[in-house]
Amino acid sequence: MDERAKMSARRVQVYYGTNHALKNVDVDILDKTVTAFIGPSGCGKSTFLRCLNRMNDTVASARVEGLIEMDGRNIYDSRVDPVQLRAKVGMVFQKPNPFPKSIYDNVAYGPKIHGLTRNKAELDEVVESSLRKAALWNEVKDRLAAPGTGLSGGQQQRLCIARAVATSPEVLLMDEPCSALDPIATAQVEELIDELRSQFSVVIVTHSMQQAARVSQRTAFFHLGSLVEYGETGTIFTAPNDPRTESYITGRIG
């Protein structure tokens, strides 16, 4: 096990009913690092991502086996409250999903339910700093009371990132966060990911190889439910060990 590992997964299996969706996955997520999961659709990368904050618990037919540890503690232990785990392992989804509330309340949602602030002034501060971290503050500071659903797609996604950042997570999971965004918004989000790396580890699932190469330090390639290769992003993209990885990166399978 890597010394710098924030989270580590060993022999993880996931079943959806009788469908064996994820087979024997071993991955170490390093602290203050961006890790990219790549692979063709249906390869299990999103499934694995959702294991890391136990979001699969909300799917009735899903069953997870194997060991996933965070800071050396098994997150699937019966003593672990998935709700508290998810406060520490934040998540941003593929499609922007702001709540039908004001921009302010969207960001304040996490801090409020977890009691992270003592008074309104502190909450204001958290909201502002989160929006700043998500590079959205300047665009929305004059209309914090406006509904979050009224923002553009890129702004909505950054709002969702601000919302996740506001609970001060230790790991941030991003499930294809840019797939619904235009190139400009994508560039903004990528820049943001790079900044967030200084505070916590980021795991990003992406279909864009360029994006994985641009933002990540480590890359894992999934294929047909198995982890094919995992290592330094540079190595994966320039000198992959596995022929399947090379085929995917060069566009021969997908």
Next chain:
Amino acid sequence: MTVGLLSLVLLGLSALSFILGRQKALASVKGDIRNLHSLPSYCGAGVALFTGIPASLLMIIWLLVQPVLIESHVTDMILPEDIDTGSTRELVMSDVLRIAKGVDVLVARGADEAEITKLINNPAALKTRLADARIALAADINPHVAKAAAAYRTKVATGNNWLAVSTLGLAVAGFLFALMQVKSTFRARNVVEAFVRVLLIGASSVAVLTTLGIILSLVFESWYFFQLYPAKNFFFSLTWAPKFGGGSDLGIWPLLWGTLYVSFIALVVAVPVGLMAAIYLSEYASGRVRSVTKPVLEVLAGIPSIVYGLFALMTVGPFLRDWFAKPLGLGESLSSVMTAGVVMGIMLIPYVSSLSDDIINAVPRALRDGSYGLGATQSETVKQVVFPAALPGIVGAILMAASRAIGETMIVVLGAGAAAKLSLNPFEAMTTVTVKIVSQLTGDTEFSSPETLVAFALGLTLFVFTLGLNILALYIVRKYREQYE
């Protein structure tokens, strides 16, 4: 030819023209349907429509117009001296129609035309014959009236013959016209679809026109009422005391108050229970529980309200009286606002829960995931994300339940009684607008006194009230509907 037979013949002609049209379409391309603009069955249907529709329309209009024309003609034949004192032209005319109908019966029993002519010329014999056929006439038949009846019969017969001829003629003309059009480029599909569109427009306008008709009839009758009874007293008097001898007090407030009070209690019962049931069913219940509970809850919605009324009368009423009203010293009435309200609330529970359940289920899963992803518990997610997102729809559901409560009658009759009263005590008997509408119109009534016409004013008030609620519900739903999209 009778109308029924004529319709059958038209139907047969249409079916025949369908087959012929289809065959001609096939023949025009020598069986290769790829060269047709429309499929052969469309061509057939197109020809059938041209055959059947104009002819049926003609028949319908003819049947509406012919009686009016003939009657006005025959009425003109009645001379002023034929009308006895105390009688009117309309009464004589109804005699004419009765005799004509009676003669038809005689013909149906085998009397030939010569015999009928003889009878027409001998009114006394005609009367006996009609009496034999169990068609009683009050007075002796005036010879002139008998002639009018005979003239009426002839005109109807001629009219019916012309009807058959012209209808069938139009059907054949339509058929030939359409059949000539049938070739490979005939756009039968467009014709058939245009017809379907007209049909759909017709169906939707039936609903709209009916509503319009209801409103107009209510408005006109209410107008008569306000001619007889001052509107000021109706809207501002606090007593409801109709006397059929006249001099009634017809203030709407006791009734409106009863309606609002009962509906309020019903909603106090139905809304929390229904909403919580909906939240449990949509958010917490496992698939198995849901598949059992939801239908069971919806069975409640299928129970006729009179059965709920019996439940109120036999079970809830005595229970509330013996365990609440009497110990609390609030009265001894078996029927009370509380009884009706509680039972009505039970009736509305499935209504609220089923509508709200659908609305809550429509909240996108992405919103729930977003909340769970931030470490919210299920109940926090429901309270702070799902419920607010579903709120506009839920408000709409509640307002619809409210309109139902306001319009409910049977439960109130059996549960709350029929005494119009203005009181705050929920254990006292009161009554509602709908109950009074029924009681004002039951029994022998003539629509000329304010005591009966008041029912229409009450109905109109109720209509405006529920319409307002429904519009409010629609407005709320529309305004907030797209919030999470």
